Amino acid sequence: MAGLTREEAAGRIMVALDYPEAGAAETLLRNLEGIPCYIKVGMQLFYSAGPGFISGLKDRGYRVFLDLKMHDIPNTVKGGASSITRLGVDMFNVHGAGGQGMMEAAMEGVEAATSGGSGLQRPIVIAVTQLTSTSQAVLNDEIGIAGSVEDAVIRYAKLAQAAGLNGVVASPQEVKTIKAECGAEFKTVTPGIRPAGAALNDQTRIMTPGEALAQGTDFMVIGRPITGAADPRAAIESIIEELV
Numbered sequence: 001m002a003g004l005t006r007e008e009a010a011g012r013i014m015v016a017l018d019y020p021e022a023g024a025a026e027t028l029l030r031n032l033e034g035i036p037c038y039i040k041v042g043m044q045l046f047y048s049a050g051p052g053f054i055s056g057l058k059d060r061g062y063r064v065f066l067d068l069k070m071h072d073i074p075n076t077v078k079g080g081a082s083s084i085t086r087l088g089v090d091m092f093n094v095h096g097a098g099g100q101g102m103m104e105a106a107m108e109g110v111e112a113a114t115s116g117g118s119g120l121q122r123p124i125v126i127a128v129t130q131l132t133s134t135s136q137a138v139l140n141d142e143i144g145i146a147g148s149v150e151d152a153v154i155r156y157a158k159l160a161q162a163a164g165l166n167g168v169v170a171s172p173q174e175v176k177t178i179k180a181e182c183g184a185e186f187k188t189v190t191p192g193i194r195p196a197g198a199a200l201n202d203q204t205r206i207m208t209p210g211e212a213l214a215q216g217t218d219f220m221v222i223g224r225p226i227t228g229a230a231d232p233r234a235a236i237e238s239i240i241e242e243l244v
């Protein structure tokens with residue numbers, strides 16, 4: 001629908017390896033072998049498999065998004081960002097709720113790790129806005145933030161941009177407004193992707209892969225619709241098919 005090549009389409013998909021240990025993740029990777037997708041490692045797998053798993057992915061040529069959603073005082077986040085940068089990942093995230101100062105500290109951490117001829121690449125740094133599991137009702141009535149989800153997301157996106165970050169994690173439903181407010185170059189990474197008919201699980205702000213691409217999203221984070229499928233390779237192939 002959007003004229004992407006198969007390779008471009010695969011490159012926009014970030015497969016979320018939400019597994020309890022490396023063995024299960026390796027089984028999935030073997031199943032998807034040869035598909036040039038991005039790999040997302042989140043807290044469940046990283047806390048279990050650790051930095052060695054990340055270097056293994058990099059050695060095999062994968063682009064890696066390390067999703068640890070750092071949210072702490074600026075000094076701690078700065079140190080964490082340096083350590084993550086030294087793992088050689090292509091992308092990592094912090095939580096926008098830490099505010100502009102915390103996000104600036106993350107960028108200082110990246111700078112500290114990459115300066116002085118370290119030879120390390122600068123990862124793309126993005127901020128989590130409002131989780132895609134958060135509904136309008138939960139935001140207003142439970143968390144106690146007034147206004148629309150979209151307003152809250154845009155507020156974080158602008159703070160992230162002011163802090164020098166490269167983009168945000170948000171739902172595909174907010175992509176057009178983020179791009180309008182922050183510019184086309186500001187990256188949008190969107191979970192909450194559900195092929196037509198797939199189970200929503202705990203996601204609330206969702207779109208199909210084709211709809212998300214039409215909104216102009218840069219990357220789609222997709223976990224269970226692929227990892228929970230009886231045939232994960234067929235599942236990702238069918239998503240790629242929807243995007244070309």
Ligand SMILES: O=C(O)c1cc(=O)[nH]c(=O)n1[C@@H]1O[C@H](COP(=O)(O)O)[C@@H](O)[C@H]1O
Nearest residue numbers: 016042067130131132169191221222223224
């Ligand atoms: O930062 C993320 O990646 C993230 C942010 C967000 O708002 N919502 C969200 O679902 N995610 C992650 O994206 C993935 C979505 O997985 P599925 O719901 O299984 O497709 C999970 O690994 C989540 O941790």
